[in-house]
Amino acid sequence: MTHTHHRVGPIESLKKDYVVLVMASRDVKYENEGERFKKVMEVLAKHMPVNLGNMVVGNKYWRDEEEIMMRFREYGNIVHGVYIDQEQVKQVLKDLKAAELGLSVVVTGVYEDVFKMLKELGLKPHTVNLSLGVWGRKERLPPEEVLEITTMCGHCMVSPALVMKLVSEIRKGRLSPASAAVELAKECVCGVFNVKRAEDLLRRIVRSKA
């Protein structure tokens, strides 16, 4: 599962996008795993995520947030929080470290910035998954500005046609970029789609092609 990987765009835009994923390995069998995840969700929610997801329930724009915070399986849970600045991520990591839950934590984002945060917090990067981008018939891909939005759902559930439809609605004054971003976020079941970044990218598309 590489669903938080392979986002694209200019570095300034990527620097406003961090996904914190917390996962319980099936090899470990944590006691009271559900309780541990309730604590994780408290931490993720406390630091104002722009999206929140739980693989059992869904994302916060499609499902009830209370259910996302509370409902877990016995084993093998996965949850995500999405943030737009480094300070938020640092606070999340600080709290997760202090909570000593023993669960695996992965931060996806500009990795040099992530490494800097870890150093400041006295943590060490254990393993990385680097992105070497897209190979093969790239001419079959949607335009780059659409991909910047759709790649924020690594399962590719966010439809390029919906992006273009919503851009047209924004141009006609029928929809705000913020509401359009929320509509797109509903398609990303896991809740890893950065709604705020999508809003900025939609504004950019609306401005660029009248």
Next chain:
Amino acid sequence: MVLIDQGRCIGCGICIPYCPRNAIKLDPNLKKAYIVAEECVECGTCARVVMCPRDAIVGVVEGYVREVRAHFSDPYTLHPSTGIPGRGTEEMKTNDVTGRFKRGEVGFAIDIGRPLVGVTFAEISRFIKVLNTVGVMWEKANPILYLLKGGLEMGEFPEELNNVKLHSAVLEFKVPIAKVRDVIEKLKYLAETTDTVFSLGIISRVDDDFTIPVIEVLRELGLEVSPWAKTNVGLGRPLVE
């Protein structure tokens, strides 16, 4: 499969742009929406998200082929072989407690068909056969490998799956760092000869001084590494050092 109930549909077209595979069409004569079965990968997005005014989108997955599609395309479905949702495994996300990738080893996650182009089982089979010539250590828990008939060496899927399209499929394996060049050579060949795309992820342990040993090899090969990456921050316990 996901269906549009023709008796209920009023042809408003709201659902059409929501499909990431452009599989929903409008019949101009009947003024009803319908789903093109060969293009639909059973991702379930339309049934989940569209506010259909007539509740005409019905999510029913029936039959072996449609079930296979749903397991690989709908992140909300728990995969029977891994027990986790999605197309892949725990990969490096839990490497701090599983030690799947050791120092001196490099992991590859090749997401074929991603983003948005899709891939057939026949093409996945071709990738497996080409990569087999390098002698990679396949991730045995990867759900796609469970569908092979005749073992990994053969790299063949059941005949009935060959033309079936998935939204994407991840192949996962590892090699010693000395073999990275050989794998990249094969991937360059696959990139030149495929009719689809693939997104490439490369997994490595990080040294204590925060350096990533594989980056030097990739740079020597003239490859561009994105600033975007996934970092396991080592909070899992018991920790594999």
